[in-house]
Amino acid sequence: MIGSPFHVLAVVDSTNNYAMAEVNSGNVTNGSAYFAMEQFAGKGQRGKQWHSPPGENIVLTVVVQPPIKLSQQFLLSATIALGAADFFAKYAGDETKIKWPNDLYWRDRKAGGILIENVLRGSQWQYAIVGMGININVPQFPGGLVNPVSLRQITGKEWDSLALAQDLCSFLDRRFNDLPLVSEKALLDEYKSKLFRYQETGLYKMDGEFFSGIIRDVLPSGLLQLERDGKILSLGVGEVEFVKTS
Numbered sequence: 307m308i309g310s311p312f313h314v315l316a317v318v319d320s321t322n323n324y325a326m327a328e329v330n331s332g333n334v335t336n337g338s339a340y341f342a343m344e345q346f347a348g349k350g351q352r353g354k355q356w357h358s359p360p361g362e363n364i365v366l367t368v369v370v371q372p373p374i375k376l377s378q379q380f381l382l383s384a385t386i387a388l389g390a391a392d393f394f395a396k397y398a399g400d401e402t403k404i405k406w407p408n409d410l411y412w413r414d415r416k417a418g419g420i421l422i423e424n425v426l427r428g429s430q431w432q433y434a435i436v437g438m439g440i441n442i443n444v445p446q447f448p449g450g451l452v453n454p455v456s457l458r459q460i461t462g463k464e465w466d467s468l469a470l471a472q473d474l475c476s477f478l479d480r481r482f483n484d485l486p487l488v489s490e491k492a493l494l495d496e497y498k499s500k501l502f503r504y505q506e507t508g509l510y511k512m513d514g515e516f517f518s519g520i521i522r523d524v525l526p527s528g529l530l531q532l533e534r535d536g537k538i539l540s541l542g543v544g545e546v547e548f549v550k551t552s
């Protein structure tokens with residue numbers, strides 16, 4: 307079960323690193339969770355850093371044994387994003403969205419991010435180390451970040467981040483248990499129903515050039531199908547930037 311056991315750590319470099327070390331020492335069972343009060347070298351996607359002021363936010367890693375093949379890894383990413391969105395929508399309402407591939411959004415602002423690292427045994431997918439950073443009690447963000455938002459900014463209230471992290475685990479668990487049961491199509495349809503800018507015109511940037519595009523689909527591989535001037539571009543992570551307009 308995701309969230310059991312649930313470990314609360316005082317200070318770590320990164321909960322993903324901590325969980326990875328636990329996996330390597332053989333101390334982990336499927337569903338183990340690691341929550342940090344303070345994380346001083348948090349890792350974001352594509353080599354970026356993830357900053358989170360001590361005690362304010364959800365800083366959580368769960369370790370799971372995926373019931374699918376490594377070649378289907380986007381389906382796990384979508385499952386986790388859906389679980390995180392289910393959780394966040396409970397508190398922030400139905401303007402909660404997923405920004406491709408797996409950012410947690412509220413309206414057009416980023417409320418959280420997900421970093422999944424894989425542990426292979428030979429060519430087998432042994433574990434996924436699923437790290438989640440979700441902005442909970444931050445009253446205001448420093449300048450320089452593109453478009454962050456916290457649950458406190460949305461609701462006007464302070465929350466117990468630890469209790470929320472445990473609640474998040476139960477939402478992840480529900481989605482994760484469904485993963486072997488739902489069809490790929492049903493999973494992707496649900497993912498697209500929550501997708502930020504799906505079938506809407508939006509502003510994008512590629513190779514230094516701005517253009518208007520429409521997200522038409524996301525493939526089982528995770529490739530984004532973005533329409534530009536009537537043609538469909540198949541894009542991987544990092545190939546296109548979403549430009550904020552408001």
Ligand SMILES: O=C(O)CCCC[C@@H]1SC[C@@H]2NC(=O)N[C@@H]21
Nearest residue numbers: 320348349350351419420437439
């Ligand atoms: O860049 C992103 O959007 C992904 C951010 C993921 C941050 C979380 S915080 C808990 C876990 N530990 C890390 O070092 N990173 C992830």
